[in-house]
Amino acid sequence: MNAIVEALAFLLGFLAWLMVGITLPNRYWKVSSVDGNVITTSTIYENLWMSCATDSTGVHNCRDFPSLLALNGYIQASRALMIAAIVFGTFGLVATLVGMKCSKIGGENYVLKGRIAAIGGVLFLLQGICTMIAISWYAANITQQFFDQFYPGTKYEIGEGLYIGWSSGTLAICGGACLLCACKVNDPNEKIQYPYQPSSRGHVLSTGAVTQSARSNYGRNAYV
Numbered sequence: 001m002n003a004i005v006e007a008l009a010f011l012l013g014f015l016a017w018l019m020v021g022i023t024l025p026n027r028y029w030k031v032s033s034v035d036g037n038v039i040t041t042s043t044i045y046e047n048l049w050m051s052c053a054t055d056s057t058g059v060h061n062c063r064d065f066p067s068l069l070a071l072n073g074y075i076q077a078s079r080a081l082m083i084a085a086i087v088f089g090t091f092g093l094v095a096t097l098v099g100m101k102c103s104k105i106g107g108e109n110y111v112l113k114g115r116i117a118a119i120g121g122v123l124f125l126l127q128g129i130c131t132m133i134a135i136s137w138y139a140a141n142i143t144q145q146f147f148d149q150f151y152p153g154t155k156y157e158i159g160e161g162l163y164i165g166w167s168s169g170t171l172a173i174c175g176g177a178c179l180l181c182a183c184k185v186n187d188p189n190e191k192i193q194y195p196y197q198p199s200s201r202g203h204v205l206s207t208g209a210v211t212q213s214a215r216s217n218y219g220r221n222a223y224v
Helices: 003-023 073-099 110-146 160-182 207-216
Strands: 030-032 042-046 050-055 060-064 156-158
Touching: 003 073, 003 110, 003 160, 073 110, 073 160, 110 156, 110 160
Parallel strands: none
Antiparallel strands: 030 042, 030 156, 042 050, 050 060
């Protein structure tokens, strides 16, 4: 295992996990569009949990969504995927920290540590995939409503929260890929190649020859 690549993968995974935590409570997932509006008196912005509005005087008013079942299906799915991404990222950080070669946690069994680190890489990949699906699905609904000429409601544009989420998913996928590439799990059935050692025939003395040479060094007076 390459310790430098493992440390880089751990750093990318930690940054991705941190950015998911920033994305989830961010209020600016979508912002009301001013396209076609001559006079704008207020700006509306929403995320997965609440809807907020600010007027020209700078006063903000926010309200939580009253019912979970009354929400659109993509919002409920995005909630579940984002929470799953945080859970996967948390377990991925723990597994990577245990499985890193430079870490003393888990003993000196590097084969087992490599497998644990590989599990951490898979968890990072799952975190990135869940984040990408949730963010992209939410953004797809925004763009679909924006370009629909017959949509009667308020049209929105993509907010800064979605860009942070895309960055988080990219970092998580890169971190998981680096960790899987750095970890090589040794197969117990794999043949181990030993270095060639030349024959030492002719340099090994037999036991009888050693005994005889040892006796010849002593005279008869040495025996009682």
